[in-house]
Amino acid sequence: MAAFGSFALIIALALAAYNLLAGALALRLIATGQPAAISPERLADTARRAGIAGFVAVTAAAFALIWSVFTNDFSIAYIAEHSNRALPGAYKFSALWSGQEGSLLLWAWLLATYGFVLRLTHRTDVKLYAYAGTILAGIQLFFLAVLNFAAPPFSLLQGAIPDDGNGLNPLLQYPEMVIHPPMLYLGYVGFSVPFCFALGALMMRYPGEKWIKVTRVWTMVTWLFLTAGIFLGMHWAYAVLGWGGYWGWDPVENASFMPWLTGTAFLHSVMMQEKKGMMKSWNVWLIFSTFLLTLLGTLLTRAGLVSSVHAFAQSSIGTWFVVFMGIVLAVCIFTYILQRSHLKSEHHLESLVSRESSFLFNNLVLLTACFVILWGTLFPILSEYVVGNKVTVGAPWYNRVAIPIGMFLLFLTGVGPLLPWRATSLKSIRRNFVLPVIALWAMVIVGLAVGIRPWKDGVFDTGNFYALVAFAISAGVMTAILSEFLRGAGVISRQTGRNLVAATWLLTRRNTRRYGGYIIHIGVVVIVIGLAGSAFNRNVESELGLHDKITIGPYTLEQVGATQDSNLNYNSEYAVLDVYKGGKKQFQMTPEKREYLASGQPQTMVAIHSVPEWDLYVVYEGTNPDTGQPIIKAFLNPLVGWIWAGLVVLVFGTLVALVPSVSPATASLRVPATRTIPTEPALKGGV
Amino acid sequence: MGAPVRFNFSFWIKTVQAATLAVAVCFSIGATDASSRYNDLNHRLMCTCGCAEILGECNHVGCPNSAGELTELRTGIAAGNGDKEILDSFVAKYGATVLAAPTTHGFDLVAWIAPFAVFAAALLGTILLVLRWTNLSVGRTPAVAGDSANEDPADRARREKIRQETGDGGF
Numbered sequence: 033m034a035a036f037g038s039f040a041l042i043i044a045l046a047l048a049a050y051n052l053l054a055g056a057l058a059l060r061l062i063a064t065g066q067p068a069a070i071s072p073e074r075l076a077d078t079a080r081r082a083g084i085a086g087f088v089a090v091t092a093a094a095f096a097l098i099w100s101v102f103t104n105d106f107s108i109a110y111i112a113e114h115s116n117r118a119l120p121g122a123y124k125f126s127a128l129w130s131g132q133e134g135s136l137l138l139w140a141w142l143l144a145t146y147g148f149v150l151r152l153t154h155r156t157d158v159k160l161y162a163y164a165g166t167i168l169a170g171i172q173l174f175f176l177a178v179l180n181f182a183a184p185p186f187s188l189l190q191g192a193i194p195d196d197g198n199g200l201n202p203l204l205q206y207p208e209m210v211i212h213p214p215m216l217y218l219g220y221v222g223f224s225v226p227f228c229f230a231l232g233a234l235m236m237r238y239p240g241e242k243w244i245k246v247t248r249v250w251t252m253v254t255w256l257f258l259t260a261g262i263f264l265g266m267h268w269a270y271a272v273l274g275w276g277g278y279w280g281w282d283p284v285e286n287a288s289f290m291p292w293l294t295g296t297a298f299l300h301s302v303m304m305q306e307k308k309g310m311m312k313s314w315n316v317w318l319i320f321s322t323f324l325l326t327l328l329g330t331l332l333t334r335a336g337l338v339s340s341v342h343a344f345a346q347s348s349i350g351t352w353f354v355v356f357m358g359i360v361l362a363v364c365i366f367t368y369i370l371q372r373s374h375l376k377s378e379h380h381l382e383s384l385v386s387r388e389s390s391f392l393f394n395n396l397v398l399l400t401a402c403f404v405i406l407w408g409t410l411f412p413i414l415s416e417y418v419v420g421n422k423v424t425v426g427a428p429w430y431n432r433v434a435i436p437i438g439m440f441l442l443f444l445t446g447v448g449p450l451l452p453w454r455a456t457s458l459k460s461i462r463r464n465f466v467l468p469v470i471a472l473w474a475m476v477i478v479g480l481a482v483g484i485r486p487w488k489d490g491v492f493d494t495g496n497f498y499a500l501v502a503f504a505i506s507a508g509v510m511t512a513i514l515s516e517f518l519r520g521a522g523v524i525s526r527q528t529g530r531n532l533v534a535a536t537w538l539l540t541r542r543n544t545r546r547y548g549g550y551i552i553h554i555g556v557v558v559i560v561i562g563l564a565g566s567a568f569n570r571n572v573e574s575e576l577g578l579h580d581k582i583t584i585g586p587y588t589l590e591q592v593g594a595t596q597d598s599n600l601n602y603n604s605e606y607a608v609l610d611v612y613k614g615g616k617k618q619f620q621m622t623p624e625k626r627e628y629l630a631s632g633q634p635q636t637m638v639a640i641h642s643v644p645e646w647d648l649y650v651v652y653e654g655t656n657p658d659t660g661q662p663i664i665k666a667f668l669n670p671l672v673g674w675i676w677a678g679l680v681v682l683v684f685g686t687l688v689a690l691v692p693s694v695s696p697a698t699a700s701l702r703v704p705a706t707r708t709i710p711t712e713p714a715l716k717g718g719v
Numbered sequence: 720m721g722a723p724v725r726f727n728f729s730f731w732i733k734t735v736q737a738a739t740l741a742v743a744v745c746f747s748i749g750a751t752d753a754s755s756r757y758n759d760l761n762h763r764l765m766c767t768c769g770c771a772e773i774l775g776e777c778n779h780v781g782c783p784n785s786a787g788e789l790t791e792l793r794t795g796i797a798a799g800n801g802d803k804e805i806l807d808s809f810v811a812k813y814g815a816t817v818l819a820a821p822t823t824h825g826f827d828l829v830a831w832i833a834p835f836a837v838f839a840a841a842l843l844g845t846i847l848l849v850l851r852w853t854n855l856s857v858g859r860t861p862a863v864a865g866d867s868a869n870e871d872p873a874d875r876a877r878r879e880k881i882r883q884e885t886g887d888g889g890f
Contacts, residue, residue, distance in 0.1 A: 275772065275776040277776060280773075280776075381849060384849055384853050392845050392848065396845045399841070400834070400837060400841055404834040407830070411821070415826060415827070415830075418826055422815070423821045423830075424815075424816045424819055424821075425830060426773060426819035426820055427762075428819045428820040429820035433831070433834045
C-alpha cells in the first residue's frame with residue numbers, strides 16, 4: 033500500500049503540473065489570440081480534466097494512508113509513529129492529521145476536493161473558472177511537491193518492523209479531535225478558492241462584481257468551517273488540557289484567528305463593492321491577505337518558529353512555506369500593479385454617519401485586531417533579532433491590548449446595522465438608538481446592583497470593568513438587533529395578519545442574507561457574554577481523603593471513592609466525587625487520569641457539569657506521592673456554556689444567510705379575505 | 720429620511736476625549752488587589768518546562784517545574800518582597816522568557832506601543848478617508864452605486880438585485 037500511495041502522489045503531482053502549465057498556456061493563447069496547433073479551449077479543457085483526475089489521485093493516496101492505519105502497516109514510518117494496534121477506530125482516522133506528513137496530505141486532499149467541485153461547476157463561467165482552476169493547480173502543485181519531496185507520508189521504516197506502533201498523541205485521543213482539525217483545514221484550505229477567483233478575475237480584468245457573487249457561497253462556507261474549527265479547538269482545549277480555560281493566545285490559536293479576522297472583514301467590506309462599487313482594491317487585498325495568513329498559520333504550526341503547545345506538529349518544512357509565500361506575494365503584487373487600473377473605484381459617501389462608514393470602521397477594527405495578534409505572535413522573533421533577547425508575549429499582553437479592540441468591535445456590531453446606507457438623519461438616529469442605549473445603561477445599573485463593580489476595596493478591578501462593559505454593550509447590541517427583527521416583523525404582521533413569530537419567519541425567508549447576518553451578530557453577542565463570564569472564574573485545589581470535602585460556589589464536592597480501569601489502550605484512575613448543592617446530593621462526577629500504554633504518556637480527562645449559569649469543572653491532578661491521596665482541582669467557570677450556544681446560533685445564522693431568499697411574490701401569504709395585499713410589502717429600510 | 724448629519728467638530732472632539740479617557744483608564748489599571756497578589760503574580764509568569772502555559776494555569780500531569788516555581792513565588796511573597804523584586808528574581812534565574820508579557824522598558828516597550836500606534840494611525844486614516852469621500856460627494860446627486868452612464872446593464876441589474884436581496888437599510 034505504501035508503493036500505491038507514493039505512486040498516487042507522484043501521479044497527482046504530474047497532473048497538477050500539467051493542469052497549471054496547460055491551463056496557463058491555454059489562457060495565454062486565448063488572451064493574446066495567437067494561432068496555435070491546438071484549440072486553446074480544448075487545451076484548457078484538458079487542463080481542467082487533469083485537475084479532476086488529480087483529485088482521484090490524491091484521494092487514492094489519502095485512502096492508502098487510511099488503509100495502512102487500519103491494517104496496522106507499521107512498515108510505514110508515519111503509521112508506526114502515530115498509531116498502534118489498540119487505537120480505537122475513530123482515532124485511527126485522526127492519525128491522518130496527527131503528524132506532519134498526514135496533515136499535509138489531508139490539506140492536499142481537501143484542496144483537491146475543493147478543486148474537483150470548482151472544475152465540475154465550470155459552466156457557471158468557463159473563462160473565470162479556467163483562471164481560478166489554473167491558479168488552484170499552482171497551489172496544489174506546491175503541496176504535492178512538499179508531500180513528494182519534503183514530507184512523504186509513505187516513507188518506509190528503516191530496520192526491523194515493530195510489532196506495534198507508538199500510538200496517537202494522548203491529547204488527540206478525544207472525540208472532538210476527530211472533527212476539529214478537518215473542520216479547521218476545510219476553513220484554511222477553503223480560502224484558496226476565493227483567493228483563486230480574486231486573482232483570476234484580476235488577471236483577466238473580469239468586468240464588474242460578478243466574481244464576488246460567484247465566490248460568495250465559497251467564502252461564507254469556508255468562513256463557517258473556519259469558525260466552527262476554531263470553536264471546536266477552543267472546546268477541545270477546555271475539555272482536555274485541564275487548565276480551566278479555552279483560549280490561551282497560543283501562536284497556533286492565533287494563526288487560525290488571523291485569517292478569520294481578515295475573512296470576516298472581507299465578508300463585510302465586499303458588500304460595499306456589491307452595493308456601491310467601492311473598495312475594489314481593498315477587497316482584493318483582503319482576500320489575498322487571508323490566503324497568505326492561512327499559509328502563515330501553517331508555517332507557524334509546522335516550522336516551530338515560535339513556541340507553542342501544538343509542538344506535536346513541528347518540522348523543518350518552514351523554508352518551503354516561506355518560499356511559497358514569497359512567490360504568492362510576488363504574484364499578487366505583480367498582478368495588482370499590472371491590473372490596478374481595472375480596480376478603479378468610485379469612492380463617494382453621502383454622509384459621515386452611514387452604513388458605509390460603519391463598514392470602514394468595522395474593517396479598521398478587524399484589521400487592527402489582526403495586526404495586534406500578528407504583532408504579538410511575531411514579537412518574540414523580532415525581539416530576538418533586534419536585541420538578541422527572546423521574550424514571551426502571553427495572555428496578559430493580549431488581554432490588555434486585544435480586549436479593548438474587541439469591545440469596540442462589539443459596539444460596531446450593534447451600531448452598524450442600525451445605520452442606513454447612504455445617509456442618516458438625527459431623527460432616525462434617535463429612533464434607532466434610544467432603546468439600545470436604554471438597554472445598555474439598564475444593564476450597567478443591573479450589573480452594578482448585582483455586584484459586578486469595577487472596583488473592589490477601593491481598587492479598580494480590570495476583569496470586572498471589562499465584564500461590565502461587555503455585558504452592557506451586549507445588552508445594547510442585542511436590543512438593537514431584536515428591535516430590527518420586531519420592526520420588520522411588525523410590518524408583515526400588520527399586512528398579513530400573521531402572529532409575530534410567523535411574521536419573523538417570513539421576514540427572514542424574504543431576506544435571508546440580511547436577517548441571517550443579524551442572527552450571526554446575535555451569536556457573536558451570546559459568545560461575548562460567555563467570554564465575559566471568565567472575569568468571575570474561581571478555582572480551588574485540595575488533596576481529598578475519603579469523605580473529605582471542598583466547596584466552590586454553591587457546590588460541595590465529597591470524595592467518596594477512587595477506582596481504576598484499564599483497556600488495551602490505556603490504564604485509568606478515577607476519583608469519584610458526590611456533588612451537593614443546598615445540602616442535597618445533586619450528581620456524581622468522575623474526573624479521570626489516564627496513562628496510555630503505547631506512548632507511556634499521562635493525560636487528564638476533565639469532568640464537566642454544565643448549566644447555563646456556569647460550568648463546574650473538576651480535574652483529577654493525580655495523587656500526592658507522600659500520602660497517596662488524590663489531588664482535586666475544581667473550577668467554577670460562569671457562562672462558559674454561552675460560548676458554545678453562541679456558536680450554534682452563529683452557525684444557524686450563516687446557514688440562513690446561505691439560503692436564497694424567497695421573493696414576496698413566491699412566499700406563501702395567508703391573509704384574511706377582506707385584506708388587500710400590497711404587491712411589494714414595504715420592508716425596505718429598517719429605519 | 721431627514722437631512723443628512725453634518726460634521727460637528729466639537730462633538731467629535733468630546734467623543735475622542737471621552738474615548739481616550741476610557742482607554743487610558745483601561746490601561747492604567749491593573750489587578751492590584753492585595754488579597755489576589757499570589758494569583759496575580761502567577762499569571763504574570765510562565766511555566767518554564769516548555770509547555771508554553773501561564774504558571775498559574777499549568778497543571779499538566781507530571782510537570783517538573785511549575786510546583787517549584789510556585790513555591791519560589793510563595794516564598795518571595797512571604798519574605799515581604801515587592802512584585803518587581805520577585806519578578807526580577809525569576810528573570811535572573813530563568814531568563815526574560817519567564818515573564819508572561821514584555822516589560823515596559825527598552826525594546827519591549829515597542830511591543831506595547833505599536834498596536835496602539837497602528838490603531839491610532841488607522842483610525843485617523845479612516846476618519847480622513849471618510850471625510851474625503853464625503854466631501855467628494857458634495858454637490859453630487861444622491862446616487863446609487865455604479866451609476867455611471869457607461870455601466871454594464873448586467874452589472875446594474877445585478878447590483879439592483881443585491882440591493883433587493885439585502886434590503887436598503889440592512890446588510
